Amino acid sequence: MAEELVKVRQEKLQRLRERGIDPYPYRFERTHLAAEIKGRFGKLPPASRSGEEARVAGRIFSIRRMGRITFADLRDASGRIQLFLSRPVLGDEAYELFRELDLGDIIGAWGEVITTKTGELSLEVRGFEILAKALRPLPEKWHGLRDPEKRYRYRELDLLTNEKAHRVILDRSRIIRTMRGFLEERGFIEVETPILQPIPGGAAARPFVTHHNALDRDLYLRIAPELYLKRLLVAGYEKVYELGKNFRNEGISTQHNPEFTALEAYEAYADYHDAMELAEEMLCRCVEDLHGKLRIEYQGKEVDLSRPWRKVTLYELISDEFGLDPEAPLPELLSEMGRRGIEYPEHLARGPKGKVLEHLLELLEERLIGPTFVMDYPLDISPLAKRKRGNPELVERFELFIAGFEVANAFSELNDPEEQRERFLMQERLRAAGDEEAHRIDETFLRALEHGMPPAAGIGFGVDRIVMILTDSPSIREVIAFPLVGERR
């Protein structure tokens, strides 16, 4: 049992303490990362000595004991370096101490950089120090953790032992750094707005509810930062962005985690055409920085992000792909869909029509592999967007699809306070009719608009999905360090 393996290690820990060794000391002075040693001494011929000393630290991943000599692999954040230990060089006492070590222990070691007879660059250990004793065994060395449940439940083990999983988190950091760098370069400032909100706004979604004890009132985890970011536009900040978590109380799938990372950016005096340009520039930079090219592969499909990206209106798309007339009144549209065998959930028949068009888009989005801006959405499902110039039934809004995923949503932001109130009232009617995802009226936001918000473009990116595409990850859980898992029984 696991307890037995743990017990053996606890006994070793006890013996260390009895010998006056602190198994959890405070720091270790290292001179080289494993990769730095490879870089500096990689060309040493077999069976030679560099004459250089190095101090390394990391976790022991394998030990090969051969009697009076021992080989061990030490891994740090940069890579792997082999330790070579011989009883004569290390001395009997230290050699015996090393015999007590287990796979997974974290140690610091020092000695001369050498190559073995077979030519492997190694550290000939003169001395070592235990930096953290591991009480639990590592997963199997060859396969690592495979069981998806265990992988997510004990994610640190997964990230420690599965190289691909480990890589994704590094790539994620790099992508996010590129996004920040891009926006900072363009003069955006990073801001933080409330996660605890009295009225969850800015998106159509069901919120998580929580409670503030001292105020004795319910608060909601934000479903989007949008309304607060617009209030910062009112406040005179002209280019703002926020990168952070949103929370939506909805199902879990390969594309949905209840908490996910969004990047929202707002630029005064710009419209949704500018937002398209921004999206294209920013994402191309992320892809090029990570891959050095714009043609990448996602789950076996080629995704070509070369510019310019395709732009198509929602109506064109629906009419081209389904042969339907998106301008037709709702009953006519539904009966035409019925004739063509296009299924839809019953509640859509109650309207509004925009929801039906949105459903049709969902049916075909998996086919939008190359980057595609789908533009000009129905007004009734876009209560925060400005009407389209020349067509008051539509709004200036787009969603961006890449590799079949919706990765961004943007508008020319509605800044007319009276119209915004009308739109909220429309949403209230939908809510009254049973739509739990309908937007709620937010008087504080309306009051801010009444002070005047400059015309602006706003865009929100689904950061996790972007990371999925750029790291060829099949599930959103692969790109989140600790995705939500159920209660263990």
Added chain:
RNA sequence: GGGUCGUUAGCUCAGUUGGCAGAGCACCGGCCUUUUAAGCCGGGGGUCGCAGGUUCGAUUCCUGCACGACCCA
């Protein structure tokens, strides 16, 4: 919410047409001065996800539940 599949040693996985539970890695003991999934000899380790049912006997068959994966809504 519905369907399908899965859950066996710390890890990766076999297996039992219903009759003493298996391997590799890891662990423990022994040998070994050039290994790198080291090798050789010996050993320990299991509530077969949980709860019921059928049966002389259930890890195996049936039902329910939990957790997970995939598909559908």
